[in-house]
Amino acid sequence: MDGKIVLIDGHSILNRAFYGVPDLTNSEGLHTNAVYGFLNIMLKILDEEKPEYLTVAFDVKHPTFRHEMYADYKGTRKGMPEELKEQVPLIQEMLRAMGVRLVMKEGYEADDILGTIARQAEKEGLEVSLVSGDRDLLQLATDRIMIRIPKTKRGGTEIENYHTQDVIDKYGITPPQIIDLKGLMGDASDNIPGVAGVGEKTAVKVLTAFPTVEEAYAHLDEVTPKRTHDLLEKGREQAILSKALATIKTDCELDYSLEEAHIPELFNEKSFAMVKRLEFKSLLKRFDKKQQEQATKHLQIQNLKTKEQWQEFFRHLYQSNPSIVGVGFLADHWASEGARKKKAKKSGGQLAFVFDDGDAGIMEEHTGDQEKEYPFYGISVSYSAEDEVHTACIMAGEALTSAEIVAELRKLVETIDHIAVLGWKDMLHHMTPIEELSREHEAAGQDGFPAATVEEQKTLFTKIADLEIAAYLLNPLKDTYQVDDIARDYLDMTISSYAELFGKKRIAELYEEETQKDAMMQYLGQLSFVPCLAYGAVREELEEQDMWQLYEEIEIPTAYYLYQMERLGVCADGRVLTDMSASLQGTIEGLEKDIYALAGEEFNINSPKQLGVILFEKMKLPFAKKTKTGYSTSADILDKLRSEDPIIPKILEYRQVTKLKSTYADGLPVYIEEDGRIHGKFNQTITATGRISSTDPNLQNIPIRMELGRQLRKVFTPRRNWVFLDADYSQIELRVLAHLSGDPELIEAYRENKDIHRSTASKVFHVSFDEVTDLQRRNAKAVNFGIVYGISSFGLGQDLNVSRKEAEKFIEQYFETYPAIKTYLDGLVEDARNKGYAKTMFGRRRPVPELSSSNFMQRSFGERVAMNSPIQGTAADIIKIAMIRVSQKLLEEGLQAKVVLQVHDELLVETPVEETEKVREILEQEMAHAAELAVPLEVEVEEGSNWYEAH
Template identity: 30%
Template sequence: MSDENTLLLVDGSSYLYRAYHAMPDLRGPDGFPIGAIHGMVAMMRRLRDQELGRDEPASPQARRHHAACVFDAPGKTFRDDWYPEYKAQRAPMPDDLRTQIAPIHEVVKLLGWPVLQVPGIEADDAIGTLARVGAAAGHAVVISTGDKDLAQLVTERITLINTMTDERLDIPGVLAKFGVPPERIVDYLTLIGDTVDNVPGVAKVGPKTAVKWLGEHGSLDGVMAAAGQIKGVTGENLRAALDWLPQGRRLITVRCDCDLAEHVAGWPVIDALALQPVDEAGLLDFYGRYGFRSWRKELETRLGVGAQVAVPSTAPGGQSDLFGGPVVAAAAAPIAPAGSAGAAPALAAVGEAAVAHGPASAQATAQPLARRYETVFTREALVAWIDRLRAAPLAALDTETDSLDPMRARIVGISFAVMPGEAAYVPLGHDYPGAPEQLPLDEVLAALRPWLEDAAAPKVGQNVKYDTHVLENHGIRVRGWAHDTLLESYVLEAHLGHALDKLAERHLGRSGLTYEQLCGKGASQIPFAQVDIERATTYSGEDSEMTLHVHQVMAPQIAAEPGLQRVYADIELPVSAILQRIERKGVLIDPAVLLRQSNQLAQRMMDLEREAYDIAGQPFNMGSPKQIGEVLFGKLGLPVKKKTATGAPSTDEEVLQELAADYPLPARILEHRSLAKLKGTYTDKLPGMINPSTGRVHTNYAQAVAVTGRLSSNDPNLQNIPIRTPEGRRVREAFIAPPGNVLVSADYSQIELRIMAHISGDPGLTRAFAEGLDVHRATAAEVFNVALDAVTPDQRRYAKTINFGLIYGMGAFGLAQSLGIEQKTAKAFIDRYFDRFAGVKRYMDETRARAVETGHVETLFGRRITLPEIRGGNGPRRAGAERQAINAPMQGTAADLIKLAMIAVQDTLDREGRRSAMVMQVHDELVLEVPADELDWVREALPRLMACVAQLSVPLLAEVGVGPDWDQAH
């Protein structure tokens, strides 16, 4: 999140009640209730840490944050005038909570948060207004709340978070949770009603029916217009509620145009809401008055007031640890410059922290872990550590660099650990006034090279692919990577975060110094080379020893489950090494081709603009939704399909697609948008991504992102190059082979359908693949009960849509939309399909039931895909998880197969000493750069190797293409 453009808004009234009900009946020294105060402080601390980092609020970069904690003001609001029964059923605030309101306001201000109460409006309306103003001013707005009503505010710039559940709702998140996009939330809530605020909806209409109606009729207005066509009791109830629904919608809609001038200085500019420094002296007094002894002791230690142990200047961030993890009291020895009298390895002896050993479930019985980090300034100390690395059964390694680009990063320092709690840091490139003399980089790397390149010396790291690149930039090819904690976490818990700080917190109960604490954020961030060496020792030492510590906890959990161990050891670890080689090799790009395509796209975009202006009768900005809306719905009078959260007619892609079927202008706008995206993302951008030292583009393959095991790529994203349009497909023409070589593409054919046939054991599907039939034609013959040679093109198209739709859990509604047919007809097709392919129906039913029982599904090779929402989610989210339960085993197995294919191909290339090399992996496809004299061998070997990586009940088939560029090879 951008530092200077962050606006963090807290629904204080929501926090109040949640804190009160979440905490036990805590009492201060004088018997005063403090449970809600405690919960409020804890949540505000966590939120600030989570969303804004642990920067000292007084620092220049943090001052650019804006924030407000918004509370309901006492008294009536305008909604009470509209509807006297509004919130009438709410119980009065408990006395114990009411007495804590004033102290809560006080401590929130002491924590640096501006506090806002506006008489006459609710906190929601103030938040909505602030969010709209902040977003319009370019802020990334984050609203922390547990109130579902505020989902109507979500836009590309406004996000909701829930600190109780760690839920984050952006536009796709709202759709996934509620089944409708943000601009339909008001309509959705109006239909189901809001019992908390005593706003009636339509009797007997719940979320499922509301989502269905809005999907069928587009909006609340559309539902109301169709009320006469809706049958049954719900239809009667809808018609009975028609007079009420506009009032209900009015009550539920959050106002975003409130005048806050009397409450926010300089309104509508929000500079007055700058996040303030923590009032440490005030907090010290507050904690004492209300009996928060642990927090007071933390602060005393931080300030050196009555503390038992002095905190050195190198404590994380040089700041109060109020906003993060356990406080670590430290007594750091001074660092003697190398070569000085009495020079010795400097120790950052990081006292005792309340750090747990083992998984979070075991933290209650954990013992403190003493930490000692050594800064290596002398050759003698370096040799001693190399001896320790040699003797260790497993050593952790981490590099600190001057860049996140793995192909260009240079080493600033390197750290090691051979046991939890103890590490060494070798500074090699720190450059700031007064920096101590450091050992020469080349000399240190030469001393480390034998150990680094020794395949028999076991090493562990966090994201070892990056460190392998970095050391290879210095001419060292690391061998002996035995473990990667990033991949261990990915295999063990793919649905959770895999950053080291998350792993340490989750499995060890530990937290450490963050990169932002060390270097700052945004424009004020300093390079690692300018970080004080003592602080760098703490940071890098933690990275190494926490990596080793986390590995010791996760490895036994993986080893205890053969399926997970197989996926980790036999798939993910070897694939990581192969991906590093693919990234290193890169792919050749012809910038002249891209330049020509960019010019052609620009010309076509200009033609589209002229055509659009002619149709509209005026020029307008085709990149402006506002101007597009004015032309389409104002001037041309096209029908409004749906509205945005602000009530304006929507011009999103879905609306334009629907309008394009009947009107020419939306079609021109859609084409213009797609060409602009293609031009900006690929044809203009790719030439600038060519590495000047290699002349190639080097993508980064993210291995631990998709829960199904699929790879993703970035810089550039090879997975998302559009291929459904001629212009998109032509981008592949720019990916070329060097002289004397060709590109060879091998793509698994209908891989997920083949996996479906194997997993389900359905005899019809299995037979079709075994006999080499066109599976979609064979499906059509069964579904439509016609001979194979009598299947029409439309019947085959329908069957293909059904085949792939069922893989993704598509129901009758989705199939009807895809085929443009009545839902009743679509259901009949699906019923006939299941009659003919009963094994598929059985697989889907059994898989769904097993997933509900266990909370996860597995691939054929043992990869586990956890589905958190399948047992605990609401209706739409649970339904989405059930669809994922059906698809994930197939998509995950396909991911495992292409990874196994990569391993088989690379092993064969290495064993036979071939010069051919993999240069890309995209979806189910491998792309190789092949010398002309190896082409015949690759044509034969590549599909054979890919087909033999697993024995299924149906044959695996890889189709091979050859060409001078990727487009012709595909």
């Protein structure tokens, strides 16, 4: 027989890969670095050798490695770290998915299996490559059996190769003598004792004189020098035993035939699913297009071309009276009009973007006198009937106008019990034509589509199944909840992602290309098909995890009011920004000049690398602290150097001013639309804790701490003749902590409405309330914050600029003052460790896989997460409830005021002057009673003619 076989020592290579590849986790929190490294090593070897056969051997159950014992810093033995252990079944599953022949047999170790197969294959005339990290295997090397030992170094994998001669060259002995070598010198990592006192040098010397251990003992008298002779004499039993231990069997009884080891098609449907699950993006390209298309072939999509077909489809749909209908859509970002310079952005389950030329979506023909514009490119609808899923796609503008499509969608929402979508908020935008938007602005009391009263809104909420939000609740750690993710996670189905089908191309481009039509149809079909089918499983899962109420009563309404908020936007004065930009530019140029003069040369101040060299090498300033790539020049480091050199304050000011200019003064105007308002996006499925995040632009990080930056808030105004009311929770997280922990001292302090930091200081430092010094109060405040974040003495020390010891003492004293908090926080960690997740008051979960890490840093992080998430998350839940209630109350009371921004513990409301008092009352009431806690929720409401004044 001709050809080649590659044999792999599974555990050994997995182990190598684990320590050679930096920690990787997929979004489920599974550790994947060893699997990844293993596949890379294996694929590299297969690419190189192009063998006909492949087999991987594993020990059956082997939590510890025989040869490469994991050791901690003291060198003591430990079991396999958890992160590695969990990857053993993963790699096996992956290899099975690839169709690779695995061999495991009770009672045999992997190297015995490999030895047996290697010899057998050699006998049959094959070239053998035996891949292992274990040098014991060298005993098997021959001219036809090559032992390959991979080394994972940074920059790739290098492999050492050994045929007979290579072993001789390197060790001075023949491969079979490796056994004798181990017999004499032993192997500490392997529990092979060897002969006491004999190391590698001596052993090799002996083996050069006598070919085997047995020979050496047969001629023991001839062994020199005396010392060696004596050692051997004493260690005879050990030597014989050790040699036996070191011998790899080559005669195992295996159910193994070469035929089964033929290399399969590694890149098939199953392994594709697995690679996607583990998120090995670089491996995806190994799977060819065909494979990917095959995976989705069974999805039957009707491509509707005429109005008649469309009507027919819906007739059948309504006739079947399905309880659930999936809806998918392809669209630009709804706010593209007037914002054409922005870059392409992804949003929700689809690609959303804005144009960079004059093209502005699809214009429809006139309806009445008005032009209605919808940024739809096409939609799809799915429903099941008679055990079959029917999916239809239609492109806007082909047979139906967008207006007709939207009308149909509205009817669908009214008629059908459950509408399943990915990204309902975006769908709402696309169903609200721009024309209605502008009318909204003028009328400003009229609620837009689709529900004009709170009752109607509530009915609507019960119908919406937003799979994106649901999937987020089930695992908030993932970074996308796109259609392929949902299909994989809840339907065990592999479908093509947008990126796989279209790469980075935007929908507008695809729309122009005739050749992309099929792929677009397929993708569009998935967008309704997948939510429709996944709804059942996802709902069940949410109910099982007690999150259905959270989903229904908090998240869905939140999505709706976020939609309204985005739709409305907030006024921004572009002229003020332009003026600020010019004035900042002047400041920057002055600072540049000063800095160059002080440094004695010109350089890029924005480059931390160049700056570090200037400060710490050229100017020899002290306290140089290095990061991975150079010196740290962060603000807290520079702050400590403030008095060392006049250049430092200049640099800090430069940083501040350039940030203000680039991010805000120059960054914001791009987002001002034709209506004079910024319609930022509020994302509901980003944060791990349940907070909302803000992008395009980020309206949640507008400066406030520094006066110069704070001026930017004057840019944000209510519309003409209206005012802003800004409502702010006071210390919501600490109050949540008081409630959740039930600590009587803290609760008491809040009930008495005391200055909480002062109160804490007085108790912690045992001084009377009035005698608390500023420093004490500051320290207490920092500890209070630290507690909320999951304190560490190290971090607190940094924060307070005191030693770790002192910080530790503060914490200790704090916990003495509030013992219930200590108990509570410990309980949180314990609970998260047991359950695997942390939970908020309203049932929101956050998985904490880090808690089971063997890495101290990871584990500590997990502990902080376990302490912080319930607190931050509960506060996030509360403000969502507040936002919902405020929005509903405003509508119910017939008021025109609208929420325009949410900044974690703050709501900014645009209000007609005459409504001010009513609105203020509503904000105070609804926010304060969004949740009933053991302590009052205090709300501060302020009024102003811009955001600067109101906050």
